[in-house]
Amino acid sequence: MKELLQGYPVVTEIPVAWGEMDAFSHVNNVIYFRYFETARIDYFRDIDLMEEMKQTGIGPVLGETNCRYKMPVTFPDTLYVGSRVSELKADRFTMEYAIVSKKLGAITTTGSATVVMFNFKTNQKATMTPELVSRIETLEARVLLEQPVA
Template sequence: MARHIYACPLRWSDMDAFGHVNNVVFLRYLEEARIDFMFTQAAEAGAGEFAGGSVVARHEIDYKRPLVHRPEPVTIETWVTRIGGASLTVSYEIKDVAEDGTETVYVTASTVVVPYNLAEGRPRRISPVEREFLSRFMDEQPAGCAA
């Protein structure tokens, strides 16, 4: 099973008063990884319809441990756990991976995304080309969040 890997930079402004990345900032990190996956990588693979519009129907996030600001980016792995007719579920892990393969997971999360026709102002079906692209990243294993 393939996962999309995104190196997400940490910004000084992401920290809260307690010296770690604020909980709400993690949603921005997920968005950055999802855009890189669904817009950039999908378009490069010939499935660029997602860039025409999509909306988030649901987020679920579990905070595992605090993430402190540093100059190195954090790794966000993204994969697909469900493909429906007009929605999909994307799962994520925000983590560090040491040279020896040891992982430190900060967040597990999932997002329900609905493709959206902006011109018509309504949801749309997932196209066969999009489905084929998403299927390459399909895994039944959700990202540690309660289902």
């Protein structure tokens, strides 16, 4: 599984629950956004974003999110959700996700999200702190260091 998620610095393991399946006997499309959310929060923990939000009142909100379904997932299974930041701007960043099924041994789903920084005290967009940008760049650089040399 690890080779399928090369380039993703944060990998979240999620067991598929029976109740996540729908009448067509596969995981319902809405559930994938929960999987992405779980992976996003793991990424945020790794860059101490939630701690920074407690101190500054500035934190993340979703501006946009999407999902591409490649193959159905069914119970029982274990999923590995890779998350990374692919683009940084002054007030936002783009996250990308890939979901790998342990049972199928393949990427079943991909997605992305635009995360906008928001000042919850003033109800306005905010810019990212230099420290946050640095933590994201450091986490992403870790993946580059782990890549095998061709």
